[in-house]
Amino acid sequence: METKNKEKIKAIFHDAGAVLPVAFNDGDLNKNSPQLFDDNYAIMYVRMMSKVLTGLYSLHSGMSYRPDIRELYTEFTRDTQLIYSVTTEHLLNKGVLTRPPIVSMPKEVDFIDDTSYTNGLNPFKKKRALNTVEIGLIYQSLESNITGMQLMIAFEQVAKELDVKKYFTKGKELAKEIISMMSKLLLDSDLPAPTTWAGVITASTISPFSDKLLMYNTNLLTIFGLGSNSVGAAFSFRNDMLLHLGNIMARQFDFAKDGGIILIKHGWMEEPPSSIDRT
Numbered sequence: 001m002e003t004k005n006k007e008k009i010k011a012i013f014h015d016a017g018a019v020l021p022v023a024f025n026d027g028d029l030n031k032n033s034p035q036l037f038d039d040n041y042a043i044m045y046v047r048m049m050s051k052v053l054t055g056l057y058s059l060h061s062g063m064s065y066r067p068d069i070r071e072l073y074t075e076f077t078r079d080t081q082l083i084y085s086v087t088t089e090h091l092l093n094k095g096v097l098t099r100p101p102i103v104s105m106p107k108e109v110d111f112i113d114d115t116s117y118t119n120g121l122n123p124f125k126k127k128r129a130l131n132t133v134e135i136g137l138i139y140q141s142l143e144s145n146i147t148g149m150q151l152m153i154a155f156e157q158v159a160k161e162l163d164v165k166k167y168f169t170k171g172k173e174l175a176k177e178i179i180s181m182m183s184k185l186l187l188d189s190d191l192p193a194p195t196t197w198a199g200v201i202t203a204s205t206i207s208p209f210s211d212k213l214l215m216y217n218t219n220l221l222t223i224f225g226l227g228s229n230s231v232g233a234a235f236s237f238r239n240d241m242l243l244h245l246g247n248i249m250a251r252q253f254d255f256a257k258d259g260g261i262i263l264i265k266h267g268w269m270e271e272p273p274s275s276i277d278r279t
Contacts, residue, residue, distance in 0.1 A: 029210075052221065053080045134236050145178045
């Protein structure tokens with residue numbers, strides 16, 4: 001599927017008379033490296049990336065005007081949704097994917113009739129229990145950051161450049177803080193927080209990928225985290241959750257900015273096309 005997608009993208013660039021991006025090549029892949037992850041984590045990672053790409057393809061499709069490009073993103077979205085479905089079912093059948101908390105189904109419709117529903121910061125007022133939308137958003141953040149923390153541990157272990165290695169250490173610590181914060185929100189509502197999913201990082205210090213590819217992968221996941229948390233803030237009514245999510249997004253933004261500086265420093269960031277500077 002990768003080759004098929006690449007060829008279709010290349011054809012669009014060619015027809016438009018645009019130069020092809022350098023992106024990545026065989027030099028960014030070490031086919032002879034020892035295994036860095038076990039099979040369970042590898043599938044967990046593919047599942048996480050399928051969620052990221054589904055969101056990005058939908059976003060890009062909504063920004064597209066040409067019918068051939070809209071159809072391209074529609075096809076890409078179908079592919080990634082299929083991958084998500086297959087990997088999720090596999091991990092559930094293997095018993096290595098923790099399900100979200102289960103809540104009782106409502107028997108009647110209720111309406112919010114008290115502004116205290118938004119309370120969360122006032123220490124003298126009781127916090128209401130999390131609603132199902134908030135639980136789902138918190139759980140997705142936990143799932144992404146637990147998987148991401150393991151990824152940062154592995155990247156830190158194999159990265160060659162010192163500043164890149166330190167960057168992944170910073171990403172690991174950020175993921176830990178988010179996991180702790182989100183777990184507390186669930187536990188305060190008497191809901192179980194997930195433990196680390198199955199998935200083993202081997203002792204290998206030989207990277208299967210270039211530092212450039214590791215950095216781009218981390219940048220993509222950070223952008224996904226920022227987008228997810230902004231959606232979470234939009235759909236949450238408890239003001240303490242808004243404060244937590246705002247703090248997380250600020251930290252993620254700084255982390256992404258630091259990553260961009262490293263990419264530029266090492267000459268890994270390609271400049272996107274821009275309008276003519278008429279001054």
